[in-house]
Amino acid sequence: MAGYDLNEGYFIKKQLTEDDFWSGFSSMFSNKAVHDTSYKFGFFKSILDSLYNTDDNLILTFDQLFYKFTEIYWNLVLKYNLRQKAKTKNDRETALERILKDALEKEEIIRDVSFEVLSDEVKLRICHKVKMKCKENVVGALFRDSGDVLYSFSKKAEYIQLNPIAYAFMTKHKKILEKMNYFEWAKFLEKVNEDMVIRNLLNNLDTITLRNDLSYYRKILFDEFEERKCFYCGKELKEGKIHVDHFIPWSFIKDDNIWNLVLACPECNLKKSDKLTPDNYVENLIIRNEQLQEEIQAPLRGFASYKKQKLRYIYYWAKCNGYDEIWIP
Ligand SMILES: [Zn+2]
Numbered sequence: 008m009a010g011y012d013l014n015e016g017y018f019i020k021k022q023l024t025e026d027d028f029w030s031g032f033s034s035m036f037s038n039k040a041v042h043d044t045s046y047k048f049g050f051f052k053s054i055l056d057s058l059y060n061t062d063d064n065l066i067l068t069f070d071q072l073f074y075k076f077t078e079i080y081w082n083l084v085l086k087y088n089l090r091q092k093a094k095t096k097n098d099r100e101t102a103l104e105r106i107l108k109d110a111l112e113k114e115e116i117i118r119d120v121s122f123e124v125l126s127d128e129v130k131l132r133i134c135h136k137v138k139m140k141c142k143e144n145v146v147g148a149l150f151r152d153s154g155d156v157l158y159s160f161s162k163k164a165e166y167i168q169l170n171p172i173a174y175a176f177m178t179k180h181k182k183i184l185e186k187m188n189y190f191e192w193a194k195f196l197e198k199v200n201e202d203m204v205i206r207n208l209l210n211n212l213d214t215i216t217l218r219n220d221l222s223y224y225r226k227i228l229f230d231e232f233e234e235r236k237c238f239y240c241g242k243e244l245k246e247g248k249i250h251v252d253h254f255i256p257w258s259f260i261k262d263d264n265i266w267n268l269v270l271a272c273p274e275c276n277l278k279k280s281d282k283l284t285p286d287n288y289v290e291n292l293i294i295r296n297e298q299l300q301e302e303i304q305a306p307l308r309g310f311a312s313y314k315k316q317k318l319r320y321i322y323y324w325a326k327c328n329g330y331d332e333i334w335i336p
Pocket residue numbers: 237238239240241242271272273274275276
């Protein structure tokens with residue numbers, strides 16, 4: 008049965024070597040596999056971006072995944088105007104493109120608004136529509152393309168469960184897999200958008216979900232938690248000169264979970280940039296997070312899947328993925 012027709016699937020339980028995974032991923036990305044739309048790339052990116060938000064059983068819900076997925080396509084379709092399917096005679100758009108464009112009209116949103124500034128209710132409404140439509144084909148299709156080894160899934164229960172061996176492989180090689188995915192995705196987009204000049208597409212793909220506005224987190228950390236010193240140098244922070252820094256670089260983690268966000272002075276933030284700090288800062292952040300969880304009673308985004316041991320692992324995985332330049336504050 009074709010992957011997109013499956014209602015559920017179970018990953019094959021067998022010992023797989025790294026070589027098995029590399030060849031599996033290459034054929035998954037290769038042009039030999041037919042790509043009608045770009046959705047498999049988008050769904051794979053959603054999984055990679057959610058690797059650190061799984062629960063203890065490596066489960067990711069469709070709500071989690073299609074939130075990421077919607078955010079990615081919101082920007083690609085509405086901001087960058089990139090067609091996600093080859094032009095056909097009747098020039099029909101994909102269902103996803105129609106959902107997003109309808110949402111603009113129904114919710115009376117200005118076209119250039121980025122996804123991050125929509126209200127939570129509007130976001131959830133749009134994500135729900137995208138999920139209901141896109142879960143039909145893409146989850147099973149990627150499952151089959153990977154040779155049934157990446158995850159188990161159920162359309163009815165709306166989750167995927169990552170194969171632990173695949174999970175270990177993906178965390179170890181996250182950066183390279185991301186690049187392979189971008190590369191093939193960009194090739195696809197260039198092909199179906201041939202009438203457009205596509206500048207820096209690879210860069211755009213890497214930053215389409217980058218949030219510029221972290222003021223929400225600044226407010227929680229500075230006003231509510233009263234973290235009023237630079238996390239790195241300890242200097243008192245002055246109103247108007249407070250930066251929110253991704254402790255594990257955003258370019259690796261691709262998410263704004265508050266357990267990874269610290270306040271920093273502009274100098275430290277600039278110097279640290281995309282680098283890691285020595286590992287004693289990991290321990291400092293673990294202590295900070297314990298205090299944060301105790302003091303702030305409101306639900307904090309991302310803490311549900313947070314574990315201090317996980318933070319240590321992510322720091323280690325970032326090192327494995329080429330983040331080997333250490334900045335000493
Ligand atoms: Zn500082």
